[in-house]
Amino acid sequence: MPNKLITQENLKALVNELAASYDVFAPKRENENTVSFGKLQAFEEYVSGVLLTNTTAKDKVYLQSEQLFQYELKKDTVEFKEKAPGKEAVIFGGRPCDARGFDVIDKLFNWSGYEDGPYTGGRKNTTIITVSCEKPETTCFCTSFAGGSPADGKGSDILLTPVSGKFLAELLTERGEKLAAKYSKYFSEAGEAETAAKAEFAKAAEAKIAKKLDLAAIKKNLDASFDSFYWDTVHLPCVKCGACTYVCPTCYCFDITEKKFGYLNGERNRTWDSCMSEMFTKMAGGHNPRTDTKRRFRQRFMHKFRYHVDNFKEELCTGCGRCIRRCPVGIDIRKVVEDAK
Amino acid sequence: MEKEMQEIAKKLLAEKKVDWVIGYENSFEPGASRPVFINKPEDAVKLVFNKSCVNNLAVYLPKVKKQKAAVIAKGCDLRSVREIIKEHQILRENVVIIGVACEGVESSKCSTCRENKLDGADFTVGTVKDLGRKEDLSDIEKFEKLSSKEKEAFWNKEFERCIRCYACRNVCPVCYCPDCFANRLMPEYLNKVVNTAENKVFQQIRMQHVFGRCTDCRACEEACPVGIKLSLLTKKMSKDAKKLFNYESGKDTDSRPPLSTFKVDEEGIAEIM
Numbered sequence: 001m002p003n004k005l006i007t008q009e010n011l012k013a014l015v016n017e018l019a020a021s022y023d024v025f026a027p028k029r030e031n032e033n034t035v036s037f038g039k040l041q042a043f044e045e046y047v048s049g050v051l052l053t054n055t056t057a058k059d060k061v062y063l064q065s066e067q068l069f070q071y072e073l074k075k076d077t078v079e080f081k082e083k084a085p086g087k088e089a090v091i092f093g094g095r096p097c098d099a100r101g102f103d104v105i106d107k108l109f110n111w112s113g114y115e116d117g118p119y120t121g122g123r124k125n126t127t128i129i130t131v132s133c134e135k136p137e138t139t140c141f142c143t144s145f146a147g148g149s150p151a152d153g154k155g156s157d158i159l160l161t162p163v164s165g166k167f168l169a170e171l172l173t174e175r176g177e178k179l180a181a182k183y184s185k186y187f188s189e190a191g192e193a194e195t196a197a198k199a200e201f202a203k204a205a206e207a208k209i210a211k212k213l214d215l216a217a218i219k220k221n222l223d224a225s226f227d228s229f230y231w232d233t234v235h236l237p238c239v240k241c242g243a244c245t246y247v248c249p250t251c252y253c254f255d256i257t258e259k260k261f262g263y264l265n266g267e268r269n270r271t272w273d274s275c276m277s278e279m280f281t282k283m284a285g286g287h288n289p290r291t292d293t294k295r296r297f298r299q300r301f302m303h304k305f306r307y308h309v310d311n312f313k314e315e316l317c318t319g320c321g322r323c324i325r326r327c328p329v330g331i332d333i334r335k336v337v338e339d340a341k
Numbered sequence: 342m343e344k345e346m347q348e349i350a351k352k353l354l355a356e357k358k359v360d361w362v363i364g365y366e367n368s369f370e371p372g373a374s375r376p377v378f379i380n381k382p383e384d385a386v387k388l389v390f391n392k393s394c395v396n397n398l399a400v401y402l403p404k405v406k407k408q409k410a411a412v413i414a415k416g417c418d419l420r421s422v423r424e425i426i427k428e429h430q431i432l433r434e435n436v437v438i439i440g441v442a443c444e445g446v447e448s449s450k451c452s453t454c455r456e457n458k459l460d461g462a463d464f465t466v467g468t469v470k471d472l473g474r475k476e477d478l479s480d481i482e483k484f485e486k487l488s489s490k491e492k493e494a495f496w497n498k499e500f501e502r503c504i505r506c507y508a509c510r511n512v513c514p515v516c517y518c519p520d521c522f523a524n525r526l527m528p529e530y531l532n533k534v535v536n537t538a539e540n541k542v543f544q545q546i547r548m549q550h551v552f553g554r555c556t557d558c559r560a561c562e563e564a565c566p567v568g569i570k571l572s573l574l575t576k577k578m579s580k581d582a583k584k585l586f587n588y589e590s591g592k593d594t595d596s597r598p599p600l601s602t603f604k605v606d607e608e609g610i611a612e613i614m
Contacts, residue, residue, distance in 0.1 A: 328564030330375025
């Protein structure tokens with residue numbers, strides 16, 4: 001598919017038109033220091049200058065609380081009600097690391113031939129329009145991962161990269177092509193010059209990311225360090241809240257609970273859960289294999305850079321650095337895994 | 342100032358007076374810092390103190406209670422240290438308090454700070470200056486004047502964002518319950534479903550639990566990953582504790598928190614009945 005071009009004005013008009021017929025989620029200001037993916041009424045609400053929103057776009061597809069079904073006990077039967085599928089959505093203005101997060105958890109929710117209904121349903125309903133990053137932050141480390149870049153399109157349907165006052169629009173999936181075809185009046189054809197300019201843009205942005213993890217060495221060290229004394233002290237500053245896991249674009253662990261409305265009816269919900277929480281591994285009989293904070297802390301890093309690599313041949317991390325920024329005590333995931341021995 | 346702090350820490354560790362020194366070290370970018378636990382005298386050089394040292398390190402003290410720890414404390418943090426000594430979460434003799442003369446960090450509380458004195462600290466680093474700052478309750482008074490409907494609308498908007506990561510609870514020096522109501526399944530006080538109503542229930546119960554114990558240190562607000570304005574609640578609670586019970590949390594280590602005692606004639610209460 002040839003690349004397209006879209007001007008600033010046309011992008012504005014496109015987003016406004018999309019907002020009329022889809023749920024458009026984009027970085028939106030909540031208060032003076034919070035920008036999160038919120039439902040956009042008009043393009044003016046979109047905050048373009050912020051690289052890292054406080055939370056990720058993950059929760060627009062993989063809801064923090066998902067109702068699986070409602071039930072009601074009738075005389076000699078049980079009646080189930082499933083939730084109606086949501087409106088078609090567009091996630092606009094996310095960054096390559098956010099989009100890549102979807103690509104990572106797609107594999108998990110479609111693992112071993114099992115398709116997770118609520119997640120894949122939401123995913124099929126959502127078009128992701130990402131914007132490349134010009135000025136990465138000090139906490140960014142997306143280039144550590146295979147193919148990771150501030151201008152990488154993995155997980156996006158359309159990737160917008162600013163080139164010569166316009167945006168180069170790469171249509172990366174069928175969904176992206178469909179959307180561009182539907183709103184073709186806003187797009188023009190891109191030439192080779194713009195495509196070359198994008199490559200330059202990517203190179204310049206990548207060069208601004210100072211930190212690059214040696215993932216092979218980290219994996220090797222983590223493989224050998226489960227019982228290491230390292231974990232005895234490194235976890236001490238961690239307060240074991242779940243901020244890091246809930247702002248992460250790839251953390252996917254969940255819990256399933258019931259909510260009773262009365263004796264005969266209720267609903268079953270899936271809610272995000274966090275390995276940092278003591279309740280996460282507590283079993284019905286009261287036993288808890290991860291009682292202490294050290295084991296819970298170790299699990300997060302082992303899962304991301306060791307177990308997930310064993311199972312999926314890629315890390316459960318996209319290098320967005322949100323966990324570093326949002327951690328109340330400044331735990332730096334890069335340092336924790338690099339120092340592990 | 343940092344050098345002095347490092348020397349004290351090094352000496353305490355070398356002489357085995359403490360097992361840990363809890364302070365601040367440089368973090369991911371210039372001008373950022375994070376809490377650090379130090380147990381080797383040679384690592385004391387890592388300690389720093391600057392405007393980014395916002396964390397209230399008192400939160401760690403109940404967790405090291407079987408060991409001895411030295412803690413770097415600003416004047417405001419010292420109030421939390423006194424409060425948890427008062428509540429028997431740590432023994433005074435197990436804590437060495439290294440007070441630092443602070444002239445303000447990057448926190449919303451600093452513009453009205455009158456708490457930088459270091460009374461009761463074992464060591465004092467730097468010279469405490471009178472910052473000449475005044476109490477400012479105008480934001481609370483303005484909020485109090487809103488109608489119930491307006492207040493509800495404001496809090497609904499704030500707690501709609503809450504992701505219930507419990508960072509506010511976990512960084513709070515006086516939120517040390519080993520079995521928090523929010524984690525209980527039987528009885529289930531709080532459903533795991535995250536929505537505005539449940540989120541508000543969580544914060545309402547938490548705030549009620551810390552009333553008269555909260556020192557308005559703002560650790561919860563600073564920790565919140567979605568920027569919920571919790572200081573409106575903590576500041577209001579401090580104001581009410583003072584007005585209703587003439588009580589200031591963390592002022593000393595021996596007075597009783599107001600909700601843990603009972604008086605037949607509570608002077609401040611009659612007027613709100």
